Each structure stands twice: as C-alpha cells, then as structure tokens.
Amino acid sequence: MTVHNDTVSAALASPDEAQPYRELGLKDDEYARIKEILGRRPTDAELSMYSVMWSEHCSYKSSKVHLRYFGETTTPEMAEKILAGIGENAGVVDIGDGNAVTFRVESHNHPSYVEPHQGAATGVGGIVRDIMAMGARPIAVMDQLRFGPADFPDTQRVLTGVVDGISHYGNCLGLPNIGGETVFDESYAGNPLVNALCVGTLKVEDLKLAFASGTGNKVMLFGSRTGLDGIGGVSVLASDTFEEGAERKLPAVQVGDPFAEKVLIECCLDLYRAGVVVGIQDLGGAGLSCATSELAASGDGGMSINLDAVPLRAENMTAAEILASESQERMCAVVTPENVEKFREICAHWDVTCAEIGEVTTGKHLVITHQGEVVVDAPAHTIANEGPVYERPWARPEWQDALQEPAEITRPSDLRAALLDMVGSPALCSRAFITEQYDRYVRGNTVKALGSDAGVLRIDEETHRGVAVASDASGRYTKLDPNMGARLALAEAYRNVVATGARPVAVTNCLNYGSPENPDVMWQFRESVHGLADGAQELGIPVSGGNVSFYNQTGTEPILPTPVVGVLGVIEDVRQAHAHDLGRAGEPEVLFLLGATGEDFGGSIWQQVSGGGLQGLPPSVDLADEQRLADLLVGAQDITAAHDLSEGGLAQAVFEMAQREEVGVRVDLAAVHEDPTTALFSESASRMLVATTPAQADAFQARAEELGIPVARIGESTGAAGAEAQIDFGVVSVPLAELKEAWESTLPKHFGHVVGANSVVE
Incomplete structure (x- = not known):
C-alpha cells in the first residue's frame, strides 16, 4: 500500500498525475467523487485515507441500506436502556443500580487465514480496545470460529494457529475466555471465520464516546509506536477475496503485543478515573486515518494533526504509511489543555508512550502536516461518514x-x-x-x-x-x-x-457473508438482517451494535x-x-x-x-x-x-x-x-x-x-x-x-x- 510522498501544493500543481487508486481498492467513480469533494486530485496521503475509510470494512458501503432496518424496527421501549448503540465502538446497556455493560463481536477473518496466530491474536486485541474506548474495563472474551473440514490438511495450520493466537493474547491480558463455538465445514476451508467478542463493565456516568469537542483541545496519541505492520491490513484484506497464494500476503497482517495492551488497559482506566479524557477512539482498522477522521467528524469542529509528532518504530515512513498503519495497542484521546500534563503523568506512570499530535480547530476540515508540508486538507466527515452507499442488486437465487x-x-x-x-x-x-x-x-x-x-x-x-x-x-x-x-x-x-x-436484555451481531457483488449473497444478507431485526423486535430486546464481514x-x-x-x-x-x-x-x-x-x-x-x-x-x-x-x-x-x-x-x-x-x-x-x-x-x-x-x-x-x-x-x-x-x-x-x-x-x-x-x- 506504500505510495510516494505528496503534498496539497503538489497536487494542485499536477492535477493530471496518474494515481494508483485501483490498486488501493477504489473504483473509478469513487476516485472521481474524491476529486469532486476536494476540487483537485488527492494527495498520496489523502488517497490512502479515503481508500481505507471507504473500504467495505470501514464504510459498510454495501450493507448500510439494509442495516438501517435495525433502527426502523427498534421501538422506544427497546432503546431506553441502550446508552450507546449502532455506530459506536460497542453497544452499552444500562443494567440498573448505576452499572452498565458493553459488548461487541467483530471479525478478523481474512488476516487469520493469511497468518493465523497474529490474525486471531490481533482480533482479540482489537475487540478489547473497542470495549476500552467506551470507558469500560474489559472483563471477558469469547470467540466464534469456523474452519474447513477437520481432516483437511490446511485446517491443521489454520486451527492450531488461530487457537494459539487467541489463547496467547487473551491469557496474557488476564481475561477469561467464557465460551463460543467451533464449527467445521468445507465452505470455510479457504476462508475461516474468526469472530471475537468482548464484554466490559463501567458505571453509567463513566461512558466515553468517540468525538473531538472543544476548540483548542489537544489530540493525544498513546500506546505502542507506529510501524509498518498492518499497512493495508484488515481494511483492505476484508474488502477482497482470496485466490491461490494469498497466504503469502504476510506484510498486511498486524503484529500484536498483549503485554503492551494489558498496560494500556490499566492506563486508560486511570485516565478515566482522573477525568482527563473528553473523547477517545481506539486505533484498529485503518489506524490513524480512522481515529482522526472519526473523532473530527463526530465532534463540533475540525482537527489539525502533525505526523512528525507520531512516535514511530520504523524509519522513513511516508505520511500515507503512518496514516494507514494498523500497528496495534494504540489509542487516541482528546484532552483539554489544562489536563495534558496530568495525562502525560498517568501515561508515564504506566510506561506508556504518549505524544501530543494535534488539536481541535474551528471549521470542519482535517488538516494533516508532515515534514512541514500539508499532506491532507479535507472535510473530515467526507472521509469518515460519506463513503459511497451501494444498493447492490439482490435476488432470490434460482437454486x-x-x-x-x-x-x-x-x-x-x-x-x-x-x-x-x-x-x-x-x-x-x-x-x-x-x-x-x-x-x-x-x-x-x-x-x-x-x-x-x-x-x-x-x-x-x-x-x-x-x-x-x-x-x-x-x-x-x-x-x-x-x-x-x-x-x-x-x-x-x-x-x-x-x-x-x-x-x-440486548443483542449484538457479526454478519459473515460472501461477495456483496453477488446478488445471491446480497439476498442472503438482506433476508438475514430482516430476520434478526424482526426477531429482536418480537423478543423486545434491542440490537445494540454489530459488524459486517463481506468477501x-x-x-x-x-x-x-x-x-x-x-x-x-x-x-x-x-x-x-x-x-x-x-x-x-x-x-x-x-x-x-x-x-x-x-x-x-x-x-x-x-x-x-x-x-x-x-x-x-x-x-x-x-x-x-x-x-x-x-x-x-x-x-x-x-x-x-x-x-x-x-x-x-x-x-x-x-x-x-x-x-x-x-x-x-x-x-x-x-x-x-x-x-x-x-x-x-x-x-x-x-x-x-x-x-x-x-x-x-x-x-x-x-x-x-x-x-x-x-x-x-x-x-x-x-x-x-x-x-x-x-x-x-x-x-x-x-x-x-x-x-x-x-x-x-x-x-x-x-x-x-x-x-x-x-x-x-x-
């Protein structure tokens, strides 16, 4: 996914320069829409951000039109106990006496085929950080696993690696694994499913959301340093299918460090207790591209980011690489200026690397600089929230x-x-x-x-x-x-x-299907969404969130x-x-x-x-x-x-x-x-x-x-x-x-x- 350095001024000066948008997963009309939004061709960094944020994994571009049905079928009575629902990092449910529980399940299917141990391990790490981002302490994990036939040769590679990755990461975090399923079927032989679920607890008043509020507030990046692992990882792998030889795509799989995440959990909880966090977002799929654009788009202003302040663990990383990296065990927080020093002290106590990388600004633009040059200048909401919405053809299969x-x-x-x-x-x-x-x-x-x-x-x-x-x-x-x-x-x-x-009291989901470009698959998906939404309404319990995994x-x-x-x-x-x-x-x-x-x-x-x-x-x-x-x-x-x-x-x-x-x-x-x-x-x-x-x-x-x-x-x-x-x-x-x-x-x-x-x- 590496592209060359480029700046806004260079983009203006070379409007006709060819760009590798197709290689980054963008279609012709999507690239044309980006140029229309910006009024020029994108920079390399902007192209990187739009490509990962408009991917199937991050934008839900093929599923949005059907997922809206969950909202249409949720009655006010069902929703009254939901403190945070669809669209947030995880659903949060008020269970009474001032207590709340958050839970979510998410897929890490494609990385777990490419590199089973790290794919599954970082799947656990990612869902745990989703729970952390709600202001909660993670208290347990579980998993839903699907593999090819038990006697299929490659199942030995995939199953043993996946199980080892889950146990390694979860056990090192000190989180109990309290259940799940393991299923064998020929259809999963070349495409296993690794769905990880996490549960967390918090007090109702401690709920945190992902938004950047307050002009002048600082953007703090903390946790592990940013490296080259995972570039084009889950955001791109989850928007593609596997062909023969796909197991060679090793650089796209993230590398996890559960001990760093364990310390990050305790650091986050101390930051919450100290009251120094205005908004917070984990860095998972699409890395900084996701965290900065979603924080800014959900807030009441814009945001400026200086990539030179990002702690790196690789030399000569381009702006596009820094923004697209999916290095694990990282979080991004919005902090008032008077609380920055306290924030730094708490991170230092836990020996967690932290850096002030930007601030909340007026307006609606996300402006990112690198090596003294502006490499991104775009409306944040167009990156995070205005990806294409496809009404894919769907039809009941002839068979x-x-x-x-x-x-x-x-x-x-x-x-x-x-x-x-x-x-x-x-x-x-x-x-x-x-x-x-x-x-x-x-x-x-x-x-x-x-x-x-x-x-x-x-x-x-x-x-x-x-x-x-x-x-x-x-x-x-x-x-x-x-x-x-x-x-x-x-x-x-x-x-x-x-x-x-x-x-x-509540439902979550992870919907795993084939290619959305196949009308048979889209019919299966639509029917399933309607069955689940209608069923939840009949039971009187809300769907608090979910995840879609296509391809x-x-x-x-x-x-x-x-x-x-x-x-x-x-x-x-x-x-x-x-x-x-x-x-x-x-x-x-x-x-x-x-x-x-x-x-x-x-x-x-x-x-x-x-x-x-x-x-x-x-x-x-x-x-x-x-x-x-x-x-x-x-x-x-x-x-x-x-x-x-x-x-x-x-x-x-x-x-x-x-x-x-x-x-x-x-x-x-x-x-x-x-x-x-x-x-x-x-x-x-x-x-x-x-x-x-x-x-x-x-x-x-x-x-x-x-x-x-x-x-x-x-x-x-x-x-x-x-x-x-x-x-x-x-x-x-x-x-x-x-x-x-x-x-x-x-x-x-x-x-x-x-x-x-x-x-x-x-």
Missing part, C-alpha cells in the same frame, strides 16, 4: 427452491453406532482440546464458562449481580433459509442465556452465510444460576423436555453425519415460545439443571448433561416422539431439557403447563455413576464411558500432533 426440496430422513438400522458417530463427529465432539488452552477463571468472577450454555460473570461482588453471554450461528440453517437461519441463531443465543437463569469466499465460492448473534442477559444473583449438568442435586433427578418435537432435519447434524448433505428447510421458530421459556426459567428455584436442545437434538443434550458428573440416565423416547430417530436427533427449536428433584417435579410441570409450554416427563438420572453409568434410551443403551471416549478423542486425533507448532516463544 433456492431446489435446495429447499424436502430430503428423505435416513433412519439408522444401528442406533448404537449412530449415537457414537454423532457424539464423535467433528460437529458435536468435545472442544476441550481447544478450550483447555484458554484461561477461563482468571480475575475470579467467572461463574460459568466453557462447556456451559452461556458464560456467566459476577460484576458486583456485594450484590452478586451478574451477566450471562452467549453467541450462536448456523450457516447450514441460514443457507437453507436466511431469514429463518438468523432467527434461529438469535433464538439459540437467547435460549442459552435463559438456561442460566438470566433475563436477556468471505475463495474464488467465486462463498462461505455458508453465517450471522453470528450474541445475546447479553442479566442475572440478579449469580449464586442462583442454573447448573447445566446432572448429578449435583445429591439425589436422582427427574428430566422434563420442554417444547414440541417434530421431524426437523433440514440442516441438522444428523443430516450431515448420515451423509444427507444439506437439503430441505431448517426448523421453524416462534419467538413467543422462547419468551415463555424465559418466563419459566428466569428466577426459578425448582430447577437443578437446564440445557438447551439445538445441534444434535435430544441425544446430544442428554449426553452432555450426564457426562460431566458421569451419571447414568434413563429416557423414554416414546414420551418424545413415536419415531426413535426423530426423538433422538431432531433439531426442533424452542426446546430445553430441565431437571428437578422428585419432590419438585409435579409443581414444575404445573408451572410449565400454566405458561402454555409443551412439557413431557421423559426420564430420570439413575444414580449409577462412573463405569456403571449408562445412557439408556429404551430402544438402545450405551455405556456413558464409551460415548465419552468417542466424544473426547476426535479433536486430539486430528490436531494433537501439531499442538504448539504455531506457538509464539517469548
């Missing part, structure tokens, strides 16, 4: 009808073998090989983490108030029906939060459309959070299945494992059913364990509830459905498996019936444990130990021999 044709259900002749195949499949097997590389209990406030339906964190050590967070997606469902697929992702994340006993494809083949949906819930007392496993009540427990079971196999794991490909319609979800489950479970005192039913159906849920404490379970499949295959493996929505004690069983069933929830008493834990434990479905019984062996052995078999191959040695 959609054939894809949705009903598929014949394969009914296994050997249910025992089918159960072992399912629990041992890459789709359902234990993720312990991955999750054990993450620290889940650091900071001491993790109540539930990996292996639970949702992560649960204590945020108030006196009242024990806490939050639950879950994120979910199914590309298989969404390919079959994009609108329903997004609703199902929302419903599952909502249900996972409810399973802990928390009340859902996720290899050549012309897009990934499965993958709308990752995160849901945040509030639980009044984390000590009362529901368990997710049997065997903790001290006596045999009664099992109830909540919700109706039908022949829902379209996009299911059974369809995948049994060789049925991808065919049919996904389950249909009525979100009113999800609300009824919430009314039953939130605050309930008669539940000993709860677990949602989703991928793998009842069989997987029963096994997962039994395996941790190694207790036996007996289930009457006839109470679920007349067909054993349907009873075991159907993925009908809005279902949950709940356990109670025998003394509470009748009262619990009556409460469920009163709420209009289909409820069936389907079995009980047997009291047998360890080697004696069986999962007995009547028509088939399998030793729990045998199922557990199949479940635990899959990922080590595929990846155990390459553990540590991508590790960073300090």
